[in-house]
Amino acid sequence: MTAKECTASVQTSGGWDTSSCRILTTYPKHDHRMWISRVELLPGWREEVARTWGAPEGRSVRDDLKWAWRLFRASRSYDVVVSGSDRMTRIFAVLQLVRRRKRVPLLYIDWLGKVSGSPIERWFRRAGLRLALLGPNRALVQGRDEIPAWASELRLPASKFVFVPYHSTLYEFSCQPEEGDYVFAGGDTRRDYRTLVEAARGLPYRIVIAALRRDHFQGIEIPENVEIVTVRQDDFFRLMAGAALVVVPMLGGMIHPGGEQTWINAMTLGKPVIVAEDRSAKDYIEHGITGYLVEPGNPAELARVIRLLMEDRALARLVGQRAALAARRFTPEIFIESVLRLAEECVRNARQGNG
Numbered sequence: 089m090t091a092k093e094c095t096a097s098v099q100t101s102g103g104w105d106t107s108s109c110r111i112l113t114t115y116p117k118h119d120h121r122m123w124i125s126r127v128e129l130l131p132g133w134r135e136e137v138a139r140t141w142g143a144p145e146g147r148s149v150r151d152d153l154k155w156a157w158r159l160f161r162a163s164r165s166y167d168v169v170v171s172g173s174d175r176m177t178r179i180f181a182v183l184q185l186v187r188r189r190k191r192v193p194l195l196y197i198d199w200l201g202k203v204s205g206s207p208i209e210r211w212f213r214r215a216g217l218r219l220a221l222l223g224p225n226r227a228l229v230q231g232r233d234e235i236p237a238w239a240s241e242l243r244l245p246a247s248k249f250v251f252v253p254y255h256s257t258l259y260e261f262s263c264q265p266e267e268g269d270y271v272f273a274g275g276d277t278r279r280d281y282r283t284l285v286e287a288a289r290g291l292p293y294r295i296v297i298a299a300l301r302r303d304h305f306q307g308i309e310i311p312e313n314v315e316i317v318t319v320r321q322d323d324f325f326r327l328m329a330g331a332a333l334v335v336v337p338m339l340g341g342m343i344h345p346g347g348e349q350t351w352i353n354a355m356t357l358g359k360p361v362i363v364a365e366d367r368s369a370k371d372y373i374e375h376g377i378t379g380y381l382v383e384p385g386n387p388a389e390l391a392r393v394i395r396l397l398m399e400d401r402a403l404a405r406l407v408g409q410r411a412a413l414a415a416r417r418f419t420p421e422i423f424i425e426s427v428l429r430l431a432e433e434c435v436r437n438a439r440q441g442n443g
Contacts, residue, residue, distance in 0.1 A: 109167035193434035199227035231368025255423035272331035274298035286387035340384030
């Protein structure tokens with residue numbers, strides 16, 4: 089059934105029911121049954137991601153152009169495309185602008201645009217991101233405050249963006265959480281490990297940091313109580329599950345700092361979490377109840393809260409228990425349901441000329 093036939097078949101007198109329409113995606117979502125039963129993965133994309141995953145150079149511009157063209161051609165038979173905000177997908181969005189009069193709605197499942205750099209770099213990046221959102225396209229963001237920030241930065245209507253809380257990525261990981269004697273931190277994207285290392289100086293606790301990149305630590309004297317490791321994903325989760333508490337130190341002053349999946353996973357495991365972030369963490373964590381929020385770049389405050397939770401283990405356990413209950417709102421199933429509903433809304437708006 090073509091996209092046109094699908095749309096015609098589900099139009100009703102009371103509006104649009106797009107639940108049977110075709111969704112093309114570049115996200116396997118760990119082959120989650122609820123997800124994979126409603127979407128179709130771009131042919132060959134799984135193998136392409138496996139080929140380039142972890143490669144220092146990533147995909148080349150030539151590769152991204154090739155795959156953007158493949159996505160463009162494949163999307164003709166679909167009602168909506170759900171993809172990331174990577175360069176390949178943004179090229180696909182521009183291809184639609186210049187090559188199609190009737191464009192397939194595109195829903196960015198995560199909007200991770202970068203607008204930093206010199207003034208000329210910022211201008212070009214803003215222009216590229218703005219182009220990628222023109223037409224019947226919308227972007228999911230992971231914090232409420234990102235909506236007005238992105239709308240202002242890109243000079244686009246706030247309606248182009250929608251907040252959908254992110255989700256746990258533990259999936260089939262199975263490990264009984266234990267209360268260890270160390271503080272755990274991990275991840276690479278926009279992490280501020282300098283602040284964490286400074287906070288660790290003078291603390292009588294072991295701090296384990298799992299990171300792929302070592303440039304986080306350039307020019308930093310690492311104290312004896314800080315251990316830096318590189319581990320596989322399952323071992324990353326095991327270190328998190330065995331920690332006394334989890335710290336997520338993010339850089340401040342960014343529209344999208346990131347780190348959501350790390351603190352959601354920790355909450356799901358029942359860990360007390362300290363997040364140093366100034367944008368989205370408050371949408372997930374109630375300060376002092378389900379976790380602790382501290383100012384980014386403030387090692388003294390971070391050290392104070394680490395000491396509080398390490399010394400008062402009854403408080404730490406209570407916060408962890410509350411965190412696990414709160415994390416029930418951030419499951420993959422809830423996220424997938426929201427994405428499918430928004431994808432269908434994009435189709436409905438496009439057919440009614442409201443894209």
